[in-house]
Amino acid sequence: MLHLKSPSNDRWLRQVASHFDEILIDHAHCEKKAAGTALNLIFHYVEDLELCREMAAIVNEELEHFQMVVDLLNRRGIRFRRLKPSQYGRKLNDLVRRQEPQRAVDRLLVAGLIEARSCERFQVLAEHVADSEIAAFYRGLFESEARHHATYTRLAMHFAPEAEVMQRLEELAASEAAIISEGESLARMHS
Ligand SMILES: [Fe+2]
Ligand SMILES: [Fe+2]
Numbered sequence: 388m389l390h391l392k393s394p395s396n397d398r399w400l401r402q403v404a405s406h407f408d409e410i411l412i413d414h415a416h417c418e419k420k421a422a423g424t425a426l427n428l429i430f431h432y433v434e435d436l437e438l439c440r441e442m443a444a445i446v447n448e449e450l451e452h453f454q455m456v457v458d459l460l461n462r463r464g465i466r467f468r469r470l471k472p473s474q475y476g477r478k479l480n481d482l483v484r485r486q487e488p489q490r491a492v493d494r495l496l497v498a499g500l501i502e503a504r505s506c507e508r509f510q511v512l513a514e515h516v517a518d519s520e521i522a523a524f525y526r527g528l529f530e531s532e533a534r535h536h537a538t539y540t541r542l543a544m545h546f547a548p549e550a551e552v553m554q555r556l557e558e559l560a561a562s563e564a565a566i567i568s569e570g571e572s573l574a575r576m577h578s
Contacts, residue, residue, distance in 0.1 A: 389503035389536055390556055392564035395511050399570065399578060403512065406574030408465050413575045415456040415467055417505065420476065421535075422449035424498050432491060435545055441538050448531055459524060473575035476501065478566050482559060488546040495546070496556050499539030500563045504577060506532035 403410055425445040432438050460467050479501065483493040506529055513525040543552045571578045 389506060389533065390500070390540070390560050391503050391507055392560045393568055395508055396568065396570075399508075400511070400515060402574035402578055403515070407516075409470065409574050410576055411456065411460060411463075411465060412467060413470055413473070415453060415460060416470060416472065417576050418449050418453035418456055421498075421502070421505075422446045422453065424501075425449060428494065428498070431494075435542075438542050438545065441542060445535055445538065448535075452528060452531070455524075455528075470575075471573060473573055473578050474571055475504075475566060475575070475577035479559075479563060482562055491546040492543045492552060492555055493559070495539045495543040496552070496559050499536045499543070499556075500559060501577070502532045502536040502539060504563065504567065506536060508576060 422445075425442040429439050429442045429446075457467055479497045483497060484490055509525040509529045509532060513522050513529065516522050516525070540552070540556065543556075546552075547555075567577070
């Protein structure tokens with residue numbers, strides 16, 4: 388359902404265990420970026436009414452998630468601060484084709500894959516983190532990111548026929564899995 392080609396590996400779980408505060412801070416940044424991505428799509432595809440409606444809903448939801456994570460950090464005495472981002476988003480955005488309407492298809496599919504990976508990782512955190520507040524927190528967020536993934540994939544079909552979109556999703560999902568399996572040394576939500 389999430390179209391991911393590989394599950395998260397033990398390397399990431401070890402990063403979670405050793406740098407959990409950093410992952411939580413990065414999570415807040417991810418929610419802020421997710422709101423920004425949805426808002427940018429409204430700016431670029433303003434004539435697509437359904438896209439505008441769906442993106443406006445996602446902007447609101449992601450900002451709400453951002454506030455929730457910032458509140459969680461605050462309750463735990465962790466200062467929200469700037470972090471060097473992971474290379475995951477940049478690597479995926481580098482795959483976006485330049486020409487419209489392929490550009491729109493890729494932007495939506497990449498946004499959807501990032502949602503899918505977040506969703507998968509939230510589920511892993513819900514299952515593996517011993518702290519019950521954190522586990523419940525991630526269990527609560529899981530469903531909305533799965534829904535966002537489905538919305539982005541569906542909206543991509545406004546810009547190309549379904550078969551073409553699904554074929555491109557296969558290609559991008561394979562690249563996404565390769566980026567995740569390569570990993571990176573910084574402990575991040577998408578490292
Ligand atoms: Fe979110
Ligand atoms: Fe989301």
